[in-house]
Amino acid sequence: MMKRSFGRKLMAVITVLSMGSVFLSACGGGSSATTAAAVTTAAAAKTETTAAAKAADTTAAAAATTAATSGTKSAITQKDKKDLKIGLMLSGSANDGGWSQMAADASKAVSQKYGCTVNFTESVPSSDYESVMRGYADGGYDIIVSHGAEFLDTAKLVAKDYPNCWFICTSAQSGQEPNLSGVDFATEQLGFLNGVACAMATKSKKIGAVGSNKIDSIIAWQKGVEEGAKYVDPSCTVTTVYTGSYDDALKAKQAVTALSEQGCDTFTQNADACGAGAVQACDEMGFKDVGAVSDQTTLGKSCFISVIQDAQFGIQEAIEEALNGKLAAGAVSMGAKEGVISLSQYSGDYKDILTADQKAKLQEVYDKAKSGEDISKLAK
Secondary structure, three states: OHHHHHHHHHHHHHHHHHHHHHHHHHHHHHHHHHHHHHHHHHHHHHHHHHHHHHHHHHHHHHHHHHHHHHHHHHHHHOOOHHHOEEEEEEOOOOOOOOHHHHHHHHHHHHHHHHOOEEEEEOOOOHHHHHHHHHHHHHOOOOEEEEEOHHHHHHHHHHHOOOOOOEEEEEOOOOOEOOOEEEEEOOHHHHHHHHHHHHHHHOOOOEEEEEEOOOOHHHHHHHHHHHHHHHHHOOOOEEEEEEOOOOOOHHHHHHHHHHHHOOOOOEEEEEOHHHHHHHHHHHHHHOOEEEEEEOOHHHOOOOEEEEEEEOHHHHHHHHHHHHHOOOOOOEEEEOOHHHOOEEEOOOOOOOOOOOOHHHHHHHHHHHHHHHOOOOHHHHHO
């Protein structure tokens, strides 16, 4: 009897201990879950706080940039226009009859209209970009215009050090807040129209493009030529040669010769004064030519139409907007819609190389650009 009683008691104790063990285990699990939940909540709260802090920093930075931009504009607009000074930097000659002269003439027009002082430095070598730009800024110039995308990197560097000066870089695909406007005169749109005209005129379906230097604006033009040609005829090819010069016409003539040996029979060029050599070569070799930037139908009988990029008008508009505190920092685009891009009259030996339907189609594409449509999408 005693053995049975002891055994029963022992079993009871073991059962109670087992139940206690289960109970303790359950209590421990609940505590861990509660702790994990607390950690998750804290982490979420930290994430929300970090996100809020970043948003606040972004807002504060944007407000600071806006304030800086407004401050620069105020420093200019509060002055009498006659007291303002404008500095202009040119990669070529101010009398090149093309790209550089457009900027020089635009600046002179602003000076005559408002009475402000304008000075320019022409044929600036790349080694002197920064020193010339800083020289204008240190000299108290209010607006510094660097004419060409080749100046953009320098402008971005120098603009940071002169918050009270407004910088304009033409043919640039980007700018920089708070005081640098990168003004692009729709170079891709220009190239697209060049490409359309060339593709309509070529018989070999091989187009030669002559560019000055491999910089952003000329690359954008080249891309446009290719897009425009493909829009007309997907089987057309465009081969580009860069002369490395803005004013050596002989190099453009040599480029046309080299491209003709590859089967090109229709040409277009965007190379400032250097481009005149391409038209001359086409005249001599019996090839067709489509002008770009200036009206190059005046340079030779082979050029039957030009797509004009009136940079003079665009630059004058940009400077005047800067004078009046209306020019935005960052990227600014001006094209057919703004009156910068247009078509010349047909001229020369090949003025009727395009059929009436082709001329109507070219005009239709231009009209789309003038209405504000992105014509580059037509090729996609």
